[in-house]
Amino acid sequence: MITKELEDRIVRYLSHRMPEAGRVSVIAISRIHGGASRETFRVRIDAERGGERGLIFRRDPISTLIETEREVEFAAYRSYMDSAVPVPRALFLERELEWLERPFFVMEEVEGCTAGSILASDPYGPHRQKIGEQFFSILGAIAKRDAMTSDLAKHVPVVKAEEAWKIELAKWEKVVDEDELEPQPIVRAAIRWMRRNPPPPAQKVSVVHGDYRTGNFLFDGTGRIRAILDWEMAHLGDPLEDLGWALDPLWSSDRAHPGGMLKREDAIAIWEKASGLKADPKALAWWSMFASFKGAAIWISSAKEFQAGANTDPVMAFSGLYCLPFHNKRLADMLLAAREAA
């Protein structure tokens, strides 16, 4: 709920952080969807020096998130500022509680844009091809960047190429261990299969966005992608992890076109060209299974949060009721196909 008090707090904070702007007032403030794990506010301000501008405030939730995620997301945005990967300008990271009661960070708003929906039959309309080409090309650019010189590398563990898959598998298995409300035979079978059939070492250790999909980028009316968002799960790892995630069929009701954009083979070709890497079919098959497993782990966790009353955003319930059965079915079919072929 947005209160006058919140508005006043924002004014006080901006006056403190931007003294050069002179007197600041809030013209409009509204809460927007920006990932269920962090409160996101769109704030339109008018500054005595600088005039009107739009800002985005991303505030930590009351519970659950570990401190580093906020730092990671902020560092990820800064890793790609002024690069071929479009991101909003990350302005301030605030750890002190005196301003908004919880830590938060502030970005410039990317205006005049919209995000696609995974439930839309044709989220990009006439711009489907153009957006798809940019989407997979930008993903290639994320992988191409030297990860070790990025801001992000200062905030997340550096991994070895041969251990990237192990670390991610263990990380999400732990989530399932901690959050499952009922036994998950399909998810457990997938974990065992992936451990018995590991992928080859990563071609390189790159920045992995961690949630690169329809719904997590903004595009304008001409079909130009203006911002890649929601970097809270960013880490260093195998770039095929992001490709497998982006290609997952959950992200569009049009199953023949991952994300509601391009044919799978066209998307892979664009990514290969932009990244300078190869999407080895066997390795990508492993990371595709991992994507559905990681999705299942997130949905299991979301369902627990909702069931426990820790986060009653309806998106959390949607995740448990729609997304988890979807990924369970996909995982079961992949496991069955793999066993029949063996």
Place this chain on the structure above:
Amino acid sequence: MKPSPELVLNQAFAKIAMEMGPALPPGYGQGSATTTAVLLLMVAQEFNRAADVRAKENRVMRALFADAAKGIGGPLSAKLDAVVGVRDEDLTVSGLDRVNGELKQLLIDLQTHAEQAGDRVLELRILRFLSEAAAARQVHLPAM
């Protein structure tokens, strides 16, 4: 029960998604209203089938355990035998869910055993069951 729960929930979905949600200012509130409406649509699908889906799963798992228990020994065999022939008494969804969870834990143990023993036939039977069960639990949404 008339009007039927599915009808009530579907009408509530339509009311929220097509009348109340669009009347809200664009933003978080409108998005939440739409998602809440979709939840009603999903629960409507689940309401009528929930007990049937769980009872069928429980029956198939017990039959699978009956066959598998013959071929394996040890404590796992005893655990499988203990649930073979049992009938679901509590037919509420929560009651069926509780038993379903117990059986699925046993299924995990059995599947792990089959993988370690290289019992391909049993592995495939379990995987086919899991695929069919997962299909029956999927929720189908119209493109919006």
